[in-house]
Amino acid sequence: MAISAEPTIGIDLGTRYAQIAIDRAGGNAQIIPNRWGGLRTPSMVALADGDFLTGEDAARIALVEPRDVWWDMKRHLGTDWVARTARKAYTPEDLLLPLLCLLREDAEAYLRRFVFSCVLAVPASFSFPERGAIARAARRAGFEKIRIINEPTAAALSLGENGRFLIVDFGAGTLDLSVVEGESGVYQVLESQGRRDIGGFDLDRRLAEFLCRQIGVTMTRAEDPRGALMLSEAESVKIALSNANHLTWQVPAGLLMGERSLEISRRDFESLIRPPVEEIVRMVERIWQRYVPHKLLLVGGSSRIPLLRELLAKRVREPEHMRVCPEEAVVMGSALYANQGRERLLIDVLSRSLGVMDADGRAVPLLGRGVPLPAEARRKFTAHGRGDLEVTIVQGEGRVRSLNRVLQTIIIGDVSDGETIEIFFRVDEGGLLHVEANRRGGTDRQVVSLESDQPGGAPCNLFSEIRVREERLARLGGSFRAQFHQRVLTLLTDIRSLKNEDAALQWEALETLDRMIAEIERVVA
Amino acid sequence: MNAATGYRTLGLDPDASWDEVKTAFRRLARTYHPDVAGPRGARRFAEITEAYMSLKDVISSEAQPYSARQEEDISADSGGQSFLKRVWSRFASRADARGEEEKETAREYASVSAARVRFIGGAISRAESQIAGLLSRREEVKGKNRTGAIICRLRSKHPAVVMLALRQISYRDAGDEIRAAALEHFTKNIPATEVLVSLLSLFTGSREARGFMGAIASHARRFSSSDAQIALRWLRQQNADKSCFTPFLSHPSHAVAAAALGAWPPSFGLPETSDVANLLKTDDEAALVALLRLLRREGAPAWTISQITRISSEHASSAVRVWASAIVRDRKVS
Numbered sequence: 001m002a003i004s005a006e007p008t009i010g011i012d013l014g015t016r017y018a019q020i021a022i023d024r025a026g027g028n029a030q031i032i033p034n035r036w037g038g039l040r041t042p043s044m045v046a047l048a049d050g051d052f053l054t055g056e057d058a059a060r061i062a063l064v065e066p067r068d069v070w071w072d073m074k075r076h077l078g079t080d081w082v083a084r085t086a087r088k089a090y091t092p093e094d095l096l097l098p099l100l101c102l103l104r105e106d107a108e109a110y111l112r113r114f115v116f117s118c119v120l121a122v123p124a125s126f127s128f129p130e131r132g133a134i135a136r137a138a139r140r141a142g143f144e145k146i147r148i149i150n151e152p153t154a155a156a157l158s159l160g161e162n163g164r165f166l167i168v169d170f171g172a173g174t175l176d177l178s179v180v181e182g183e184s185g186v187y188q189v190l191e192s193q194g195r196r197d198i199g200g201f202d203l204d205r206r207l208a209e210f211l212c213r214q215i216g217v218t219m220t221r222a223e224d225p226r227g228a229l230m231l232s233e234a235e236s237v238k239i240a241l242s243n244a245n246h247l248t249w250q251v252p253a254g255l256l257m258g259e260r261s262l263e264i265s266r267r268d269f270e271s272l273i274r275p276p277v278e279e280i281v282r283m284v285e286r287i288w289q290r291y292v293p294h295k296l297l298l299v300g301g302s303s304r305i306p307l308l309r310e311l312l313a314k315r316v317r318e319p320e321h322m323r324v325c326p327e328e329a330v331v332m333g334s335a336l337y338a339n340q341g342r343e344r345l346l347i348d349v350l351s352r353s354l355g356v357m358d359a360d361g362r363a364v365p366l367l368g369r370g371v372p373l374p375a376e377a378r379r380k381f382t383a384h385g386r387g388d389l390e391v392t393i394v395q396g397e398g399r400v401r402s403l404n405r406v407l408q409t410i411i412i413g414d415v416s417d418g419e420t421i422e423i424f425f426r427v428d429e430g431g432l433l434h435v436e437a438n439r440r441g442g443t444d445r446q447v448v449s450l451e452s453d454q455p456g457g458a459p460c461n462l463f464s465e466i467r468v469r470e471e472r473l474a475r476l477g478g479s480f481r482a483q484f485h486q487r488v489l490t491l492l493t494d495i496r497s498l499k500n501e502d503a504a505l506q507w508e509a510l511e512t513l514d515r516m517i518a519e520i521e522r523v524v525a
Numbered sequence: 526m527n528a529a530t531g532y533r534t535l536g537l538d539p540d541a542s543w544d545e546v547k548t549a550f551r552r553l554a555r556t557y558h559p560d561v562a563g564p565r566g567a568r569r570f571a572e573i574t575e576a577y578m579s580l581k582d583v584i585s586s587e588a589q590p591y592s593a594r595q596e597e598d599i600s601a602d603s604g605g606q607s608f609l610k611r612v613w614s615r616f617a618s619r620a621d622a623r624g625e626e627e628k629e630t631a632r633e634y635a636s637v638s639a640a641r642v643r644f645i646g647g648a649i650s651r652a653e654s655q656i657a658g659l660l661s662r663r664e665e666v667k668g669k670n671r672t673g674a675i676i677c678r679l680r681s682k683h684p685a686v687v688m689l690a691l692r693q694i695s696y697r698d699a700g701d702e703i704r705a706a707a708l709e710h711f712t713k714n715i716p717a718t719e720v721l722v723s724l725l726s727l728f729t730g731s732r733e734a735r736g737f738m739g740a741i742a743s744h745a746r747r748f749s750s751s752d753a754q755i756a757l758r759w760l761r762q763q764n765a766d767k768s769c770f771t772p773f774l775s776h777p778s779h780a781v782a783a784a785a786l787g788a789w790p791p792s793f794g795l796p797e798t799s800d801v802a803n804l805l806k807t808d809d810e811a812a813l814v815a816l817l818r819l820l821r822r823e824g825a826p827a828w829t830i831s832q833i834t835r836i837s838s839e840h841a842s843s844a845v846r847v848w849a850s851a852i853v854r855d856r857k858v859s
Contacts, residue, residue, distance in 0.1 A: 114674060341558065345555055347551070484646070487653070523641045523645060
């Protein structure tokens with residue numbers, strides 16, 4: 001079977017398990033096995049002797065020494081959460097990097113080719129900075145071409161049927177809903193939304209607490225190794241109870257406190273998980289009433305839970321029988337998306353409008369919610385005064401400030417009266433946002449890409465470093481700037497263009513800039 | 526874009542239903558979506574998207590929380606303008622306060638001599654040339670992209686990926702960086718036979734060959750018997766030092782020790798005393814024959830003679846007895 005010239009793999013980087021797949025020519029996606037022979041790899045990263053261990057290796061360590069093992073990095077992306085170890089702190093991005101490397105290597109070993117491009121499925125709730133962060137991690141892991149797709153949307157693509165569907169993707173860490181309409185090979189997304197605070201793992205945690213109470217185990221320390229064991233036991237009990245009404249749980253040796261075994265019924269489990277499941281059903285109901293789709297599809301590992309299916313069947317609709325395994329729908333769809341535009345075309349939409357914030361903190365949308373992607377919008381501002389212009393990019397349509405998420409603030413330094421500034425938004429085919437500020441008819445361009453502007457874990461936050469130095473330059477006084485303004489601006493633009501390069505190179509550029517500013521300060525101040 | 530233009534763009538009659546609009550949009554997207562038509566389709570796709578969105582606002586029966594209309598022309602939009610005024614009034618007040626300061630600075634600055642201006646100009650030019658240097662270095666990095674990809678894979682722990690990288694290297698133009706990464710991989714891992722063979726040909730005749738030989742020597746005892754013999758053959762071809770051969774003499778497999786002794790170059794003289802003593806104690810035919818041949822060539826030291834004499838009469842293998850008695854005979858003659 002012929003493989004296209006440059007293989008593009010689909011990656012479903014789940015909260016708990018990651019999968020990769022490739023679409024061989026002919027819309028025939030296939031899961032790629034990992035180095036341990038499994039079809040899914042635990043999304044775990046562990047630190048042992050200063051070296052990262054990933055996948056199964058990390059999962060094994062987790063049962064012994066859970067302190068330096070992480071697996072829910074994805075839920076922390078875009079926040080200032082860091083994993084602290086004795087020596088260093090790691091951002092979610094730093095921890096995703098070895099995992100993405102592992103997946104790339106498994107694909108390379110299987111395909112016997114270098115892999116440079118991928119389609120990354122992310123939860124629908126991911127905002128642009130989070131998408132940017134994960135794309136950046138993928139780039140650091142050796143991928144050069146990266147496309148981002150929403151997980152439920154990918155699942156829709158793997159189904160390949162006509163009609164309007166509601167896809168519910170209930171994974172270990174996220175819940176995503178998408179309404180997709182399929183019509184002769186074109187799949188158009190009507191709506192995507194997601195939540196990151198409900199996932200199958202929360203059910204595991206509830207069950208683990210219940211089991212602990214039942215056998216009389218109390219965990220005093222957070223890093224108690226028994227906690228990890230308990231959670232993995234709870235996970236297997238949960239899975240078993242999807243297919244059985246009763247279960248005799250043999251208490252593992254490490255947790256023995258007296259009782260050797262415990263009878264658990266599905267009803268016990270269901271009473272534990274009813275509140276979160278009810279909430280999911282309510283969410284599904286709301287969106288169902290708004291769009292009235294033809295079919296309801298459940299994907300993701302946690303969608304196997306009988307209570308969820310039962311409640312949905314009672315209140316919404318009987319979930320459709322799927323041809324693909326619910327755990328594999330997302331990765332299959334991502335792999336198919338790699339060949340986007342041949343047999344199938346997926347048109348995604350912007351899930352929350354993008355705009356700039358006005359003086360009252362209200363969002364003025366430039367790209368409206370529901371606009372098909374790729375899309376772009378530009379808007380001109382005319383300056384009514386002098387000074388620095390601050391443009392705040394927000395996502396969301398709330399009239400209330402707190403409902404809008406601030407993605408980024410661009411400062412356009414030293415604008416003169418009557419100057420025209422054009423803000424240009426573009427959401428590209430890869431699902432990433434680019435923002436540009438053009439001034440004076442496009443001669444001086446300030447390009448801001450969300451993907452590279454918040455390096456998070458990268459050792460050099462180039463843009464904010466430059467901003468600090470811009471302020472220092474600004475303090476030197478207006479007349480200085482008038483004379484050398486253009487040269488300094490060109491210099492800064494040059495340095496900004498190093499944004500995707502090595503941190504060492506960036507630091508060198510910044511040092512050069514520091515030297516220059518110091519010299520100038522000596523004579524001006 | 527008004528509704529009439531929207532219908533025209535999508536090639537529809539003005540009485541078309543929302544479903545027809547959607548179908549028309551999708552049909553056109555099948556042709557003009559950038560994933561199908563490439564960047565050339567982007568402009569047309571933007572047009573049909575705009576038409577679709579404008580019609581969606583007008584006739585869509587779907588529940589549409591979307592309410593914010595896109596303004597084509599901001600100057601015609603009063604809301605937009607008042608927003609701008611608000612934004613700018615914020616900055617204007619800030620700028621006024623700064624105006625005074627700036628006048629002050631300007632007065633000061635006027636008194637500053639032209640020499641200072643020249644100094645600042647010089648500082649900026651220096652920075653400019655340094656940054657230009659950095660930018661050109663970046664171009665170099667881009668040219669080495671392939672090299673970077675190979676090095677990245679050489680760092681992998683997955684043997685298949687390392688092998689993939691080694692296959693990608695064209696040995697003629699493999700750079701120092703690639704060899705350095707390969708050496709690093711090699712020092713950390715005992716390679717599979719396939720990888721070892723590739724590495725050997727990668728380092729043949731290179732500047733880093735010495736370092737690589739050292740790494741082979743440090744792995745010597747952990748190689749499999751057949752890999753060790755491959756490595757020994759290569760070491761012999763590359764005229765490696767005695768120190769690279771020595772560790773092979775204490776390899777768990779006597780076949781390896783025999784091979785090392787067989788490949789022992791005449792210029793090395795005898796192996797270390799302890800190695801000779803240990804090998805004399807073994808019972809292995811191949812290793813003993815190789816050792817005795819070497820001892821005969823180089824001249825057996827006096828302390829070995831009693832043991833060789835015993836071997837010449839007691840050892841089970843006739844080949845060993847023949848070589849041992851040859852040494853004993855030589856000794857008597859001299």
